[in-house]
Amino acid sequence: MGSYIARRLIALVPILIGVTMVAFLVSRGLPGDPARLYAGMQASEGEVQAIRVSLGLDKPLYHQYWIYMQGLIQGDLGFSLRTGFPVAEDIRNRLPATVEMVIFALAFALSVALPLGVWAAVRRGKLVDRFSRFISTLGVAIPDFWAALILVMIFFVFLGWAPAPVGRLDLGASPPDGTGFYLLDSVVRGEWGTFTNALGHIILPMISLGFPAIAPITRLTRNATLSVLQSDYIAFGRASGLRGAPLYLKYVLRNSLPGAITMTGLISGYMIGGAVLIERVFSWPGVGLYAYNSLERTDHAAIQGVVLLSAVTYLLVFLVVDLLQSIVDPRVRLK
């Protein structure tokens, strides 16, 4: 296992370097003058030139990349023009909000999709199967940010059951101290009012972000389960008298997992992007809303910081996916 992890980490290095090159090229190689943007439209040519020198923009591109990498290794993503703070610090402060939402969305999607996929496979061609296929096609067609708005319309505007989409807590409520994960913090501190408040606010974002993920995971689980059900060892299990939940949970589900795990990895990459849209609908103060607000003000350092962070997160997620895969299916390690 140790050597497998080591090999995976080493394989990650060239890709990480490639990712930083792309992020660098996107921010520097494309038309537009970063120094002019940094200085603002009113700045004189002399001031712009001074900023150009101080940012190292007068040097050749490969030299600039070197400077960029030196900063990056020290966790320096530049300054946000909008907030006036280092981008790395801004992102760190907003990360728990996004992570909390993505974890809930993933848990929601998996807890619906895995059982539904297995069920649809077992009752192949029956009503459940048709229903799950319908949901799948629908889930692909509906934009998640629009679905989020429709949920707000129904449950907040019309029914009044959901809280207003104003972020993670009611307006004026004070967040619990601690890690920034409000649900966790409020439980640790025993602040039950805050806990229910935060829980109420996370439900609609969780559903909106998780909903598009249900379709592909269900479909994949269903097809994997179908092939498992037709295998000899399940026939053997059945012949040995295994029936119902033990058979499905222990043998069928476990053997359908590898595909579902990979799909979940892919989905979480999608969710990193989707968070920008969902956070805008719910004014959720995470990294996505930060990116959105930075876009409105063309705050390039902040945008590039989020872009780079997303790629690195995505790569780490896939590392975790591979490790999980090797636990579920030990043969993976030998490849």
Add this chain to the structure above:
Amino acid sequence: MTTTATKRKWDRRLVVGLIMFGAMICVAVFAPWIARNDPLAIDFATQFLAPSADHWFGTGRLGFDIFARVVYAARYDLVISMSAVLMSIVIGHPIGLVVGYLGGRVDSLTMRALDVIQSFPAFILAVGVLAALGEGVFNLILVIGFVGIPTFVRLVRAEVRSLREHSYVEAGRAVGNSRTRIMVRYIAPGTVGTVVTQAAISCGWAILLTAALGFIGLGVPLPDPEWGAMIAEGVEEMVVGGRWWISVFPGIAIAITIFSLSLIGESIADLVEPTRRKSR
């Protein structure tokens, strides 16, 4: 279920998908005849009207007629997404063909480059590049097309790698055809099926991406209508004023279009790859 019954069922999906998508194309082409109102007419006298006989889908903050805008936006969303997919194919297909056929170092280098590009969540990469390039229809096509290239390269490459082992290709080589001729005449035709299937799916995905970018203000600049940007215009109105119609109708248009494309994509996939049908 008999085989004939199954076959008829998939054909029906294709027909329904084609009719729905064809209808959307017609809406885009004949927009001026379908929408009586000017989609760009700003009129504060008709601000925030609920759907009625005069304004079927109601009006927005600037008094825009939502119905006219939904209809005209079909032009933008369809042109952008279809051109982008075309660009992905025109660039991605030859690359996949060549690296899949040649293999070796060119192949592994290309794959590593794709790994790097695909390390970025597609939407985030599009946001990053578009933020640097600036908004506009042309840039949107460029960025969405670019983000879609890896899918086609991988798809065609995988197809080519299995096709090149076939005996008819071997025969073509034996009679002395050049490498280029083998690739173009012997192998490329075999990739058409999967590419068409993926094109339909990618087109739906490109519409979603266009709308998502429009939603965060990186799309077609106002006042030109685009579904995603139109949904964004209604967010605050819905939450604060309960004016649901501004965002609801453009979203339905997106859903119908993508739904029809996924019907088409899935039924073609079943036609091209009959074994797929068995697992259903």
